[in-house]
Amino acid sequence: MKKLILVDGNSIAFRAFYALPLLTNKSGQFTNAVYGFTMMLMKLMEEEKPSHLFVAFDAGKETFRHKQYAEYKGTRQKTPSELSEQLPVMREVLDAMGIHHYEKKQYEADDIIGTLAHSLKSEAEEVLIVTGDKDLLQLVDDNVTLLMTKKGVTDATRYDRAKIEEQYGLTPDQIRDLKGLMGDSSDNIPGIPGVGEKTALKLLHQFESVESVLDHIDQLPGKKLKEKVAAHQEQARISKELATIYCEVPLELSAQDLRCDEPNHDQLRTLFKKLEFKKLLERLDPESSQPEEESAVHLQEVSYQMVSEIDENLAEWFLQEKLGCVVELSDEHYHHGEVIGMALSDGEKQLYLPCEVMKEWKAFRTWLADGSKEKIVYDAKRTQVSLTRQGFRVNGLSFDIMLAAYLLNPSESEISLSEIMEQHLGGGLPTDEAVYGKGAKRQALQGEALGEHLARKAVVVTQLEELLRTKLKEVELDKLYFDIELPLTDVLARMEQEGIRVDVEGLEALGEELRARLNELTDKIYDLAGTQFNINSPKQMGEVLFDKLGLPVIKKTKTGYSTSADVLEKLAPQHEIVEYILHYRQVGKLISTYIEGLLKVIEKEQSKIHTQFNQAITATGRLSSTNPNLQNIPIRLEEGRRLRRVFVPSKPGWSILAADYSQIELRILANISGDETLIQSFIEERDIHTQTAMDIFGVNEDDVTSLMRSHAKAVNFGIVYGISDYGLSQNLDISRKEAAAIIDKYFSSYPDVKKYLDDVIEKAKKEGYVTTIFQRRRYLPDIHSSNFNRRSFAERTAMNTPIQGSNADIIKKAMVEMDHELRERGLESRMLLQVHDELVFEVPQHEIDTLTQLVKEVMEGTVSLRVPLKVEVSSGSSWYEAK
CATH class of the missing domain: 1.20.1060.10 (Taq DNA Polymerase; Chain T, domain 4)
Incomplete structure (x- = not known):
């Protein structure tokens, strides 16, 4: 064994958690500790190049030390749920990295590390212990060194015997004596009251051990010190024993169990993608990331006909009621890519049409524009935008495979057609990457190879349609799909194509102004x-x-x-x-x-920007915006708010109109929970944050300060996300005790909210999923997990999803209905953007009053709740003026 590294898993996890700000992925899972932990491991492996690496974890709260001293670690605060739910994910990362980990009941990670360091130091050329706990310094030996992490996870100091001597003037074994005298508040080891590190070191420099100090009490300097030591002799002995790492833990581990295995790159890639660790994804060995489906390219050929020129003998083909269709582009970004060709399938026969034929063939163009002819596609919005950009009229996109798969399993975002087939039909379709090559442009593939790949896709689209349609109906998602999600693809496609105009000179001028600032x-x-x-x-x-x-x-x-x-x-x-x-x-x-x-x-x-609205990414159903992201323009700073000034109408004399749902998530909470106090507050149009401040702080309205209202606002919006006392304390910069008291007071003021949160968890445990008011589902596979941390994350998700998901459903439904009204009434006004709870329009002057009234009626009437929905509408010469 060349080099063995032993990692104190719990210590490093805590360091990582507190070293990095709270981070979450788009599903709301906390990730900061996992990220820091993984970065540290990667750094260790790169710099130290161990032959063996092992991570030890604590197995639970109770250890054999509690039998010696019941108050051991008794003052330690409960691990924040934001950290505890990340510990299982760290174990998943370790498994994927090929790193062994272990825990044993009644023992701490320190004891496991001590046992391995003691038993294997003769077999290893070098043993390195990685921890943030000074107790483990006692394990340092001739070939055992220790890497002590400090405040972060990458800032560390290496200790050998000489370093311990230099810093403390002690041998490694005397670290136990140091703790015996001075104690350790983090582990609730008492030591001798009043004896700190400075005094303890002086005593050990003179007497060498706790036992020797106790044997020479009469020689100690100062009357008070003599009295303290004399009065706490047994406590000092117990403290030293508690601080002593037990090196004889019965372990069923051999040196082979500690060897670094080859990492599972595919598993790591899946994990990092789910956790949204983009930088770590980039660090994976590109050689190992080649897709395994290369062999899939050599599957049995799909029968198809290449239509290289117009063939009127095939015109009858376009009289069929339903066809599967796949369009291919030269670029993944469908606002830029040119159409290369299109494959069609009726389930038995396939055609491939290059773009030149598509443009010239009247029978094809007539079929494409005919809304009565059903087109089954993967990604209807991409299909519509890309074809419309090329001058085609597109109607009758009657089923979107991607959207259906997303509704059935919203935790799988941006799922490819080959992955959908794998899930529902058992596989067999090669990925684009396997066919085109990694990073290759699609136009590099020409002729029969391209035609065959697209024809195979078209076959899969037809095969999946009926199956997914049936599954949507079985789980009562068909109404959400056909009434809201599918019609929305058409609305979003036209919004993307329309774009929003930017005052380029104004943007440049603002840039100069900001540079001056x-x-x-x-x-x-x-x-x-x-x-x-x-x-x-x-x-x-x-x-x-x-x-x-x-x-x-x-x-x-x-x-x-x-x-x-x-x-x-x-x-x-x-x-x-x-x-x-x-x-x-x-x-x-x-x-x-x-x-x-x-x-x-x-x-x-x-002078327009054409953002992309992502409909099938978030697990809650909310839309997101990319290329560029227009939903995240910062508005806290005045300079950020003024950025909205450059977004202007596309025609002279027109205005920008913005309509924003007011406190919609809290209104949904009032509706779902049925809490009468909350419902009445909205019916009477009270300021909900002021009302909550009055309730939780027990003051009259006139006595509510801005700080109280701010704290109440944080509770109102945090409570539906299952915020913990730790999370609230971080948000408000108060102690966990104060935060816990505020949360308790909130629940006593709004008891039915507490009941709802408890009930929704029970419902999730019974059914395995939660739903929105429009039956959107989110499955929670970890809701029955025996692991507390996984289960607690699933419970928080259960609390939040019905509210945030219902919010997404409502505004999506409002968009579909508003688009219908605009077209039905023949209005010139256009919907341009959706930004969370806000819709943005451009409106000719003569339609301002009409649209102001119409948008308010439609958005407020989209759904009937126990409390009224309220929409604030404003307009102006720019998006800024409309707020």
Whole structure:
């Protein structure tokens, strides 16, 4: 055994959790600890190149030490649920990385590591222990060193015997004695009251051990110290015993069990994709990421006819009532890609038409425009936009395979046709990557190879349609699919094609203004710092903030002081410069992401931006926006809000009109929970955050402060996400005890909300899923998990999904109905954007009053709840003026 690394899993997990801000993926799963933990492991493997690597975890709260001292670790706060739910995911990552892990009841990770280090140090050339716990320093030996993580997971110090001697003046074995004398508050090891590290070290430098100190009490300096030691002799002995790592744990492990196995790259890729670890995905070995389906390309050929020129003998083919269709583009981005060709299938026979034939063949174009002829497709919006851009009229897209598969399993986002076939028909369709090659342009594949691939896809589309249609009906999703989701694809396609006009000169002018503001902020920061430095350099900024200005160090990284946003926000009250630095960063992001970013994607002919609305990505059913993301334009800063000024109507004399649902998620909560206090608050149109502040703080309306209202708002919006006392304490910068008291008071004020949250979890346990008011489902496979952490995450998801998902359903239904009304009434007004709870239109002046009334009627009347839906409508010369 060349090099063995033993990792203290719980210690590193805690370090990672507190080193990084709370991060979640789009499904709401917390990921920050998993990310930090994985980064540390990858760094270890790259730098240390171990032959063997092993991670030990604590098995539970009770250990053999509790029999010796019942209060052992008794003062330790409960692990935040935001961390505990990530621990099982870390084990999944370890399995995928080929790293063995282990835990044993009644023993701690320290004891497992101690046992392995002790038993294997003669077999290994080198043993390295990785932890953030000083207790393990006692294990350091001639060939056993320890890597001690500090505040983060990459900032670490290596200890050997010499380093321990240099820092403490002790041998490794005396670390137990140090803890015996001074105790350890984190583990609730008492030690001798009043004896700190400084005194303990002086005593050990003189007497070497706890036992020797106790044998020489009469020689101790000072009367008080003698009395304390004399009075707590047994406590000191017990403390040393508690701090002693037990190195004889009965383990059924051999050196072979600790060997680094080959990582499972496919499993890692799936995990990292689910967790949205983009940087870690990039680090995977590209050689190992070649798709396994290469052999699928050699499946039995699909029978198809290449139509290289117009053949009127085939015109009758387009009289069929239903055909499967697949369009291929030269680029994945369908607003840019050119149509290469199209494959059609009736289930028995397939045609492939190159784009030139599609354009010239009248029979084909007539069929494509005929709404009575059903077209079964994968991704109806992509199909419609790409064909319309090429001058085709498209009607009759009657079934979308991608959308149906998404509704049936919303946890699988951006699922490909080959993956859908794998799930529902057992596989057999090669992926595009397997056919085209990784990163290859689609137009590189020509002729029969392309025709065969698309024909095979068209066959699969026809095979899946009836099956998915039946499954939608079986689970009562057919109404949601055919009444809301499928019609919405047509609405979104036209919104994307329409785009929204940008005042390019105004955007450029705002850019210049923001750059001037950035210079002002730079000068102010230099003035407050008393020196000039590179504000974009974390290293230089750290030196200014912590060395020069003496601000307290909150977190360190491998390269020095951390100056991350969460650190700076905690430092803001300490010095005026911090607020200016935070503002500088926000303005800098506005320039790079939005000014420069938007300028790159503006279509020059009409000065428009054509974003893509993603309908089948989020597990809750909400739409997202990409290329570019127009839903995340920052509006907290005035500079960010002013960015909306550059979004203007496409015609002179027109206006932008915005309609926004007011507090829709809380209204849905009132409806679903049936809480009379909450319902009455909305019926009487009280300020819900002020009302909640009155309830949880027990004050009159006139006594509600802005801080109270702010805290109440955080509770109102956090409660439906299953927010914990830890999460609320982080949001409000208060103690967990205060946060817990606020949550308890909220539930006593709104008891039916608490009952709803409990009931929805029970329903999820019984049925395995939760639903929205329109029957959208979200399955919760971990709701019955024996693992507390997995189960708790599923429970939080159960609480939130019916509310957030119902919100998504309502605004989608409102979009479909608004689009219908605009077309039915022959109005010129156009729907341009959907931004969470807001719809944005451009409106000619003579339709302003009509649309203001119409949009309010449609959006407020989309669904009937126990409380009224309220929509705020405003208009102006730009999106900014309309808010």
